[in-house]
Amino acid sequence: MDQLKRQAAARALEEVRDGMQLGLGTGSTAKHFVELLGERVAGGLKVIGVPTSEATRADAERCGVKLTTLDEIDHLDITVDGADEIDPELNLIKGGGGALLREKIVAAASDRMIVIADDSKWVPTLGKFPLPVEVIPFGLGATRRAIEKAFADCGVSGQMAVRKAKDGHVFVTDGGHWIVDAQLGRIADPASLAKALSAIPGVVEHGLFIGLASSAVLAGGGGIRVIERRKP
Numbered sequence: 001m002d003q004l005k006r007q008a009a010a011r012a013l014e015e016v017r018d019g020m021q022l023g024l025g026t027g028s029t030a031k032h033f034v035e036l037l038g039e040r041v042a043g044g045l046k047v048i049g050v051p052t053s054e055a056t057r058a059d060a061e062r063c064g065v066k067l068t069t070l071d072e073i074d075h076l077d078i079t080v081d082g083a084d085e086i087d088p089e090l091n092l093i094k095g096g097g098g099a100l101l102r103e104k105i106v107a108a109a110s111d112r113m114i115v116i117a118d119d120s121k122w123v124p125t126l127g128k129f130p131l132p133v134e135v136i137p138f139g140l141g142a143t144r145r146a147i148e149k150a151f152a153d154c155g156v157s158g159q160m161a162v163r164k165a166k167d168g169h170v171f172v173t174d175g176g177h178w179i180v181d182a183q184l185g186r187i188a189d190p191a192s193l194a195k196a197l198s199a200i201p202g203v204v205e206h207g208l209f210i211g212l213a214s215s216a217v218l219a220g221g222g223g224i225r226v227i228e229r230r231k232p
């Protein structure tokens with residue numbers, strides 16, 4: 001599986017040109033991309049990156065990739081990031097690694113978002129992977145009730161749980177928020193659900209990435225598939 005992730009990362013690296021400003025994703029697949037990018041930088045490639053998490057910042061620094069922020073530059077050429085699920089419209093569930101807020105800000109500031117994954121992430125319909133919803137701890141009861149109502153309005157339901165870290169304490173995001181993971185099973189209309197969740201005051205962001213990915217690079221036993229998003 002790790003080999004497939006690295007192959008997808010290597011294919012995405014072929015899109016990178018000298019002088020590009022890059023969004024650097026988070027997770028085990030994105031980490032391969034940062035490592036391979038570091039090798040190219042050591043060989044003379046000149047790029048600058050914006051990391052989507054403190055973990056990726058540390059990886060990029062270790063690999064010698066120069067970093068900047070979205071305050072210092074006005075756009076990114078390409079963001080390369082992983083995903084937890086990818087559907088045929090290239091809508092995504094992201095946030096399994098807890099970095100969905102920065103990942104979405106960075107993807108939205110990019111001309112192109114390339115999603116890299118092993119082909120187990122390709123699904124006909126989003127929802128089997130628990131949907132991460134990043135929330136403000138204050139007023140969580142009210143926020144959870146509003147999320148439940150949004151689910152019901154969009155025809156989905158399922159158990160919700162505040163994410164825990166490995167040490168058993170509540171998982172806290174890089175932005176100081178919590179994550180509620182919702183087991184929805186099948187999300188028939190991800191765009192409507194995304195809209196409904198975004199309208200809830202205590203929701204900082206959610207893991208539905210709608211219309212953000214330009215292409216997906218999927219590595220599987222039979223080779224690599226590159227899927228471009230259909231124009232609306």
Ligand SMILES: O=C(CO)[C@H](O)[C@H](O)COP(=O)(O)O
Pocket residue numbers: 025026027028029030081082083084093094095096097098099100103
């Ligand atoms: O959204 C993410 C982190 O917030 C990751 O991209 C997603 O969880 C996939 O991770 P991996 O490449 O380790 O399978």
